[in-house]
Amino acid sequence: MNEWWKDGVPAFVVVGRVNAGKSATLATLLEVDDDEVLRVSATPGETTGVQALPVIYDNEEWMRFFDTPGFQQPVEAMREIERIADGRAPGPDDLKVFVEECGEQFPDEVRLLAPIVKGAGILYVVDPCKPLRDSFLAEIEILRWSGRPRLALLNPQGEANENEEAWRDRLGTSFNLVRTFDAHEARYDERRKMLLALLQIEERHAERIEWVVEAIDHEWDQRREDSVETILDFLEKSLTLRTTDSLDERDEGVPARRERKQAALAEEYFKKLAKLERTCVDKLLKVYRHHLIEHDVDPAKHRGLDLATDETWQKWGLNRLQLTAAGVLAGGAAGAIFDLGVGVHSLGAGTVIGALGGGTAAFFKGGQLPELKVKLGGGVRLKGGDGKAIVMGPPASLNFPWILLDSMLLRYRRILERAHGRRDESKLDVGDEESLVRQFPSDRRTLLQKWFNSCLKGSPDRGKEPEVFAALVEVLEEVEELDSVQSDQ
Ligand SMILES: Nc1nc2c(ncn2[C@@H]2O[C@H](COP(=O)(O)OP(=O)(O)OP(=O)(O)O)[C@@H](O)[C@H]2O)c(=O)[nH]1
Ligand SMILES: [Mg+2]
Incomplete structure (x- = not known):
């Protein structure tokens, strides 16, 4: 008909x-x-x-x-x-x-x-x-x-x-x-x-319906793996992220000039970080076919993971004890790691200083940005150039990689909770939620810390990747089982 x-x-x-x-x-x-x-x-x-x-x-x-x-x-x-x-x-x-x-x-x-x-x-x-x-x-x-x-x-x-x-x-x-x-x-x-x-x-069509159930199961596994790949890529790119600029004699002679350059580099660093975050979240939303969930990342406004809030650093990532244990078990304190990969080669021991004091970077949701690692002066040269360089690296806190991971896991959970039939507003604002990485068993923390360290050094350990991938698949499976505080209410 x-x-x-x-x-x-x-x-x-x-x-x-x-x-x-x-x-x-x-x-x-x-x-x-x-x-x-x-x-x-x-x-x-x-x-x-x-x-x-x-x-x-x-x-x-x-x-x-x-x-x-x-x-x-x-x-x-x-x-x-x-x-x-x-x-x-x-x-x-x-x-x-x-x-x-x-x-x-x-x-x-x-x-x-x-x-x-x-x-x-x-x-x-x-x-x-x-x-x-x-x-x-x-x-x-x-x-x-x-x-x-x-x-x-x-x-x-x-x-x-x-x-x-x-x-x-x-x-x-x-x-x-x-x-x-x-x-x-x-x-x-x-x-x-x-x-x-x-x-x-509808038993007459059992075969076809069974086939569809198998297909969505398979697709679901595939999505989880795609998500792990996306999150790993984000972590690697974020942990190896550095911003650099040349440093001439006048910069060395006039501290105010150098500080201005550092501030600009810090700003660029956080902008790039927000961009990486946004790309990752975009991909996760796409994998799970969501178009209506609103981002919490806006690179143009330096908004995203709120690194300028003390709360973020206290609530997310590992606790002090776990962090120390992971650092020790992973071999070599992560804090000592500061080797600059990415377009720069180190010519010897450079100066590592705590970079930005107050004020320099108040653009980040009005708070104060975490200190970035900075290397400057005689130790470092920009690739291909003769001049000396300033290199701004990741935030000094050992918890940085864990906080990045927490932020993505919490968003992942939020994305999976959202039913496609809803048409009300939804924001991926997970700032109030508790850390998930703190629940990890210690061997998983050690494994991830080792891989994080390799990324922070600028040379991600490819040999460890399969193991890290498998661990994160397990993590996402666990996250899928958990409801966030909000949906329990
Ligand atoms: N709280 C809640 N609201 C729902 C649920 N399902 C649908 N709604 C809301 O009810 C309203 C109607 O939903 P629709 O799915 O458009 O209903 P419908 O039966 O297709 O309506 P018509 O096509 O107009 O006949 C919408 O505002 C939905 O968001 C539900 O499970 N829980
Ligand atoms: Mg209808």
Whole structure:
């Protein structure tokens, strides 16, 4: 009947009352956060036509969902179908006649029932916080008469209340399965469970649905590995980051001139760091298909990881004891490491000084930046040039790499918590959350510290990378299991 219909592809149609959360359910299940593709809105009646949403892997359509406008006149439609049945118990054939003949009087009902009559399975979305009225009973009856596989989804949009019991009782007698799927909270595991529920009600298509479940599992592992790669790349680039400038005789002779150069270099350093952060966060958002989550990094304004706040240094990263232990076990105190890679070669022992005192760098969210390591004077030459150089390196604190890692892990957790069906504002602002690296077992801390040290020296230890990669995969798996403080509230 319609061009969107295809045989052999398991199809499920999402139905329910206007504003029940049908579009949001599909958006979360299929990870669509784009209103252009799937409109989710507080205004009732936003979805006006039946929309096909194909599940495509390897250029092949494996499953298909339909979003629908929702029931508008269920009681009247039920009466009409009873009239068509003419005294018999209504069944699939009567629904077919209804779809063929009653389009003018019941445009929405006919649209949403059309795919069902064609053989699609049913996902019936209800808000169990609402009282179970007659109009809902009419919807349930009509769907039962279709004889199609039916899954009822409880999508609570308010506080749990006593209505849910009545819904469960009623749906239990008319549907093959009743499940809860909170379109605003559901994460990977719940999405997977929903697909498994479809497998249970629609056995004819078991093979294809099973294939899709395997495909999303595989894709999920792949995303985690892509994320590890992204985070590793960020850490390596951040830890080897240096900014340099030439140092002439006048700079050496006039301290104020030298200090100005240092301040400019420090500013450049933090700008570049913010850029690296932003690139990393961008990639993570892309991997998990989020477009609506707002960044917390703006390199143009030096905003991002708030290194100018004491709190960051106290809350994130390892605690003092862990840091000392990791440093000792990793061999050689990390604090002593200051070798300048990246375009500069050291000609001997340079001068390492604590760089910027107060005031120099108050641009960073109004606070004071951490001290950067600075090497200048006779010890260092810019590559290819004869002049001496100033080189600004990473913040002096041993906790710097750990704080970078913490900030990315917390953001990763936040990204995974966000359901694609939500349309409210979301910021990746994780400043209030507790350190995750502090929970690491000590052998993992030692391993990472060794690799961090190699990066800080300017020569990342490639031999250790596979081990570090595997450790971070494990870390992300753990992070995925954890809820942040916010979502617990
Ligand atoms: N709190 C909460 N709100 C939800 C949930 N699901 C949907 N909503 C909100 O309810 C409103 C309607 O959601 P939609 O998904 O557009 O509902 P619909 O059934 O597709 O609506 P129509 O297409 O207009 O029939 C939106 O503002 C959603 O954000 C949920 O699980 N929890
Ligand atoms: Mg809708």
